[in-house]
Amino acid sequence: MRRHLSRIRHWQGVAKSMAINTVLSIPYMRKVVTRTHVTGIDGNEEQAQMLLQFFEGMADIQNAVILELGPGKTLETLQFARRRGAKYVIAADVTNYHTSQAAYRRGVDYRVFDGSHLPFPDNSVDVVWGCYCMQHFRDPQAMLQEIHRVLRPGGRLICRVDLRDHYHMFVIGRQYDCLRHSPRLWRWMAWNRSSYVNRLRLSEWKQLLANSGFHTDALIPHEDVKLLEENRSHGYLSHLDDQDLKTYRFDGSFQRALCLMLGVLANVELFAEYL
């Protein structure tokens, strides 16, 4: 009986997500929701300062051209970076949270783009950074290729990535719930929602970054042993190794190789597994 009830609840949740996702395919509805929803630190200056400290710990920003991906409602991080010596700061998002005039008054060049083609020339940026943005990439491979293209050789990508299901982030036992669904069902449930996540695990990010010509400067996985125990009990996660089962977030700094060939050589150990 209990199993039956939990099945009903599960499918109710799926149906609800699909209904919300369908409503959000209407541009007007998306616009309304965009105005009200929370994107993260939402302009909190103290948190923006802390975030900037994290980015500065990973890359030299003096005289740098910086591109922030997915700033959401927070332009303060870039605004402070400019005050601390960055040469030029650009924000690019797939959702329009600011007018370009308001951003300009803060010293930020603000762009909205399609999520797969960055509107910037090759080799034009020193640092690309993003906080809790990359897990939302609809096309991660295309985005990493684009980041590689706009970064100058030797430039850095700095990111903070949350790997949890964004609908059940803090629900014990359900933090990887998104991986329960087939790719097609997941798309129907979440594609139009801001909380959509691409479900890549740490090992997959590492592989994708290496394939795209980045090598790792620093990688800090955030792990939870209780999560590991929980996740081991879920059949739908049986294909994952322990590292992926316990890593719910990672912070990283990745350097764009001088050329793709050098990037491949730097990651030769990773590739060796697949030869």
Ligand SMILES: C[S@@+](CC[C@H](N)C(=O)[O-])C[C@H]1O[C@@H](n2cnc3c(N)ncnc32)[C@H](O)[C@@H]1O
């Ligand atoms: C969880 S919010 C994080 C906002 C902000 N970085 C913070 O920490 O407060 C994720 C942001 O990434 C944006 N986003 C999603 N896909 C993106 C993409 N392909 N390129 C750039 N931004 C993207 C979303 O529109 C949203 O603004």
